[in-house]
Amino acid sequence: MTVTHVGVLGGGLIGMSWASLFLARGLKVTVVEPREGAEAEVTAFVAAAWPHLRALGLTQAEAPRQPEVSNDINVLADVDFVQENGPDRIAIKQDIVAALEAVIGTDVVIASSTSSLMASDIQAKAVHPERILVAHPMNPPHLVPMVELVAGRLTAPDTVDHAEAFYLAMERVPIRVKKEVPGHLANRLTAALYREAVHMVAEGIADVGDIDKAIAAGPGMRWALMGPHLIYHLGGGAGGYRHYLDHLGPTQEARWAELGQSPLTEGLKAQLVAGVDAEIGDESTEALSERRDAALVALAGLKRQHGF
Numbered sequence: 001m002t003v004t005h006v007g008v009l010g011g012g013l014i015g016m017s018w019a020s021l022f023l024a025r026g027l028k029v030t031v032v033e034p035r036e037g038a039e040a041e042v043t044a045f046v047a048a049a050w051p052h053l054r055a056l057g058l059t060q061a062e063a064p065r066q067p068e069v070s071n072d073i074n075v076l077a078d079v080d081f082v083q084e085n086g087p088d089r090i091a092i093k094q095d096i097v098a099a100l101e102a103v104i105g106t107d108v109v110i111a112s113s114t115s116s117l118m119a120s121d122i123q124a125k126a127v128h129p130e131r132i133l134v135a136h137p138m139n140p141p142h143l144v145p146m147v148e149l150v151a152g153r154l155t156a157p158d159t160v161d162h163a164e165a166f167y168l169a170m171e172r173v174p175i176r177v178k179k180e181v182p183g184h185l186a187n188r189l190t191a192a193l194y195r196e197a198v199h200m201v202a203e204g205i206a207d208v209g210d211i212d213k214a215i216a217a218g219p220g221m222r223w224a225l226m227g228p229h230l231i232y233h234l235g236g237g238a239g240g241y242r243h244y245l246d247h248l249g250p251t252q253e254a255r256w257a258e259l260g261q262s263p264l265t266e267g268l269k270a271q272l273v274a275g276v277d278a279e280i281g282d283e284s285t286e287a288l289s290e291r292r293d294a295a296l297v298a299l300a301g302l303k304r305q306h307g308f
């Protein structure tokens with residue numbers, strides 16, 4: 001099935017980013033968003049994203065294309081794929097699915113961007129649950145290519161195949177997660193690291209800024225290129241991953257036993273926020289996002305150049 005018209009349900013941070021990507025790839029895009037003033041915000045977001053999308057080679061068009069933006073879900077009657085980006089609450093997602101099913105065709109895929117909810121729960125009350133899956137990106141999805149696909153208990157296998165083909169056409173890197181688990185795949189990995197990053201602050205082991213610097217100047221340099229398994233294959237030298245596991249596996253296990261978890265008390269939250277305030281100084285969030293986005297575009301080019 002060819003997708004030419006995508007519905008973007010929920011035009012917040014993630015919806016606006018998806019919409020920008022889909023427009024760049026030449027699709028007709030209709031955004032449904034109840035927020036007052038959404039059309040102007042979406043237009044501004046797409047305009048700001050466009051130079052990056054061009055630099056990434058995702059579009060040749062000089063002028064940003066624009067989506068239709070409406071607060072009426074009925075405008076989605078003709079779409080052939082839906083990317084759902086509403087609030088991350090199961091009752092709201094189920095209501096959104098019910099509202100969508102009253103409007104869209106029975107075989108139109110509904111792909112939810114949810115970071116935390118299970119496809120099985122989102123599809124639980126659906127009339128056609130077989131066309132519903134999780135397609136979870138990392139922020140911002142127009143610049144970070146991974147999208148993890150998770151089927152629910154009632155998702156048809158060809159829904160996942162169809163979604164995978166769609167995201168490949170969008171120049172994304174789809175990952176198939178074989179079992180439903182909270183946090184899917186990528187957020188479980190980031191949560192494992194973040195738990196320890198918070199715990200180290202709580203324990204007074206290091207300041208927020210130094211923990212962030214340790215990652216960005218240390219393992220984060222490699223993580224943009226390869227994951228932990230391949231990294232430790234290289235860490236094993238000539239003996240590869242087998243040597244690494246035999247040689248340094250026991251010290252990894254000893255560290256795993258030491259990792260901690262601190263509750264996010266109000267006091268700890270204040271400490272974390274103060275740490276980030278000190279880290280960013282007087283740079284605005286907008287300026288920091290723009291520097292991040294420009295660097296992500298350059299990084300994508302470097303990765304391509306070096307075969308990663």
Ligand SMILES: NC(=O)c1ccc[n+]([C@@H]2O[C@H](COP(=O)([O-])OP(=O)(O)OC[C@H]3O[C@@H](n4cnc5c(N)ncnc54)[C@H](O)[C@@H]3O)[C@@H](O)[C@H]2O)c1
Nearest residue numbers: 010011012013014015035085086087088113114115137139
């Ligand atoms: N923010 C992230 O880093 C991130 C990353 C990956 C995935 N996600 C997921 O993406 C989804 C959206 O998150 P977000 O960060 O864009 O949140 P957000 O609050 O920026 O956007 C949600 C939008 O949905 C709109 N909305 C509310 N009810 C609606 C309805 N009934 N129909 C249509 N739109 C409705 C809201 O007005 C809001 O603009 C969530 O499921 C979240 O888990 C977020």
